[in-house]
Every structure is written in structure tokens, then in C-alpha cells.
Amino acid sequence: MTYSDSTRCVHSGLPAPQIGAPVAPGPVLASAYHLDPEGYVTGRDGYGRPDNPTRRILESAIGELEGGDCLVYASGQAAITALLLTTLHPGDTVVLPSDGYYQVRVFAAATLADLGIDVIEAPTAGPYPSFEGVRLVLLESPANPGLDVADIRAISAVAHEAGALVAVDNTTATPLHQRPLELGADLVVASGTKALSGHSDLLLGYVATRDKSLLEGMQRWRNLTGGIPAAFDCWLARRSLSTLALRLRQQAANGAAVVATLRKHPAVSAVRWAEIAPGIVSFELDSAAAAAAFLGASKLVAAATSFGGVHSSADRRHQWEDNVPSGFVRLSCGIEDTSDLVADIETALDASMG
Structure with a gap:
């Protein structure tokens, strides 16, 4: 059955009901878990940086809303950094929005250029350059703060024909007003600090995709660099998501x-x-x-x-x-x-x- 927005927001990501268990699970605040004395068992929680059930519930909830698999990060900037540094390599070219979130352009000038990555800027409303030889096209639609809108479906088709990936910053629209993965984008990135959590009391970011290899690369990056959100913040975000x-x-x-x-x-x-x-x-x-x-x-x-x-x-x-x-x-x-x-x-x- 297909549910409407409020129903999906309330129920997405929650575990199956169990007699005696809370309807809305509380936060699991753990850096360490009991291990099998025989050794670590794959698939069981072992250490708080890669493993946390509260974080997984939030990821499942956002993933259901965005229509893909989700990873959450300590902030929106951490999420977009993970996306850029796992999809781009020296010699690659990326197209960024010239009118999007300014810290992404600052990061590109300060870090991507030093890594030998060519950066091209284009306004959200166009015109766009040729995507031949481009590895990644990052869109932000509606753009922040000018609120221009990109034709995600059309741009994705042209970019894919040229062999480029497409990522969309969905912070302003949220997955209730726009689902970029259904419009042809390969990745969605967003700041959950904003409307998604909506109470101005936490920092959070996320990336969602249907591409298993892209997801695995960003998960390795997160595990190795440690840019995870705290379990309590994940719990707050999931609670806030209901409304x-x-x-x-x-x-x-x-x-x-x-x-x-x-x-x-x-x-x-x-x-x-x-x-x-x-x-x-x-x-x-x-x-x-x-x-x-x-x-x-x-x-x-x-x-x-x-x-x-x-x-x-x-x-x-x-x-x-x-x-x-x-x-x-x-x-x-x-x-x-x-x-x-x-x-x-x-x-x-x-x-x-x-």
C-alpha cells in the first residue's frame, strides 16, 4: 500500500512491532558492545563508529523518503565532503552550482583544486557547459539562497549520455517536495540540520543513492574518517522527522x-x-x-x-x-x-x- 506524506514520516524506518518493546525506540548510546568471546561476528554491533542501531533507524527512515539507501553524517558539509572526495579523483572534472551553498565553492577552491580536480561553476538556471569529460555534476535545486530551480530530469539525461554522475542537494525542497533519484539523479545529498529535523537543535547531513558501489565507498569513507552523528542527535532527528x-x-x-x-x-x-x-x-x-x-x-x-x-x-x-x-x-x-x-x-x- 502506498501511504501519504504524514503517514510515511511517522512510520518510516521503525522496526517491526514486538510485544513489550517501545512503539518509538529510544536512543542507543553506546561506543562499545559486548563481543562474542570467540571473536567479532560480522553483522553484529561491535564498535560505535561503524555500528549504531539508532543511526540505522534514521538512515532507513530517510532512505524510504528519498527512495534509496541512506548514510547519515555529522553535518551537511560532512555529507557533501564525503560525496565529493569519494566520487572524484585527481584529473577529474566537477561542475558545481555557482549560486548554491557558498561553503561548497570554498571547499572546492581550497581542497579540490589542490587535489588536481578541475572545478567548473554554472548557475542553477543555466546555461550549462558541455558535460563531456566531466565526472560529476552537482546540482542544488532550489538553489540557496536565490531559489532558482534546475530541470533535474533533463540535466541528468544529458550528463549520463556524457558519462557523468549527477548529485542533487535536496536541502531546500526535502524529499516530500522532490525526489531527485526518481528524476534520474545518481545521488542525493542534504543538510538534515534544516527542515528535515526542523527544530534548530542539531547538526546532521545525509547522502542517499541506489548505487551500491557508490554507497559502499561513502560508507568506507565515513568509517575511516569518523564523520558520524551522535546517537542522541540521530534519535532527535528521527523523532522530529515524524512531524x-x-x-x-x-x-x-x-x-x-x-x-x-x-x-x-x-x-x-x-x-x-x-x-x-x-x-x-x-x-x-x-x-x-x-x-x-x-x-x-x-x-x-x-x-x-x-x-x-x-x-x-x-x-x-x-x-x-x-x-x-x-x-x-x-x-x-x-x-x-x-x-x-x-x-x-x-x-x-x-x-x-x-
């Missing part, structure tokens, strides 16, 4: 109402919004001072650099990356009542005009 569909519905309603408000307010010169990431809205004010005034005047929107949480937050992106205007604001709608959030944002926008 993902509910949270996204309220964030989407808030996003639509906020977009309507922004588009008619004289302080706002441009608005960006993508329907597959409906809780995130980017807009432009006249200056950095106007953005600061907006953030200072709001009572409900926290000045914070993450997104996807239950509390609304906003970030003036120019303070981190210089390829956006100084008054560019990325707003993440929380789950506050829509009328309260809209009224607060209108008041803050009025204040931004001096």
Missing part, C-alpha cells in the same frame, strides 16, 4: 502569505520563491541598513543563518557571500500562525524604510 509533513504544510501556508505581503510592500524591490521549497522566501531591500532595521524590528523573525526550523528566521546573506546584493534577505517561515507572522513582517518592513 515533517505537518511542519511543511504550515510553513508553506506562511510562505505563500508572506510572498503576497512582500510583493505589494514598497520597501521590497524583488521577491524570489519556489513552490517546491515553499517555506523559504528571498527578497531584496534597499541596503544592508534596511535589512538590519527589518531584522531589528521584527518580534517573530529571529536573525539567524540557518533555515527550515519551527521558528521563523531571516539572514542578510551579503554578510556571508558577496554574490548577492547588500540588502538581500533569505527568510525562513516557521510554524507560527499565519496572521501573526504576516502582521509582524509588515511592521518590520515599515520600520526598514526609516
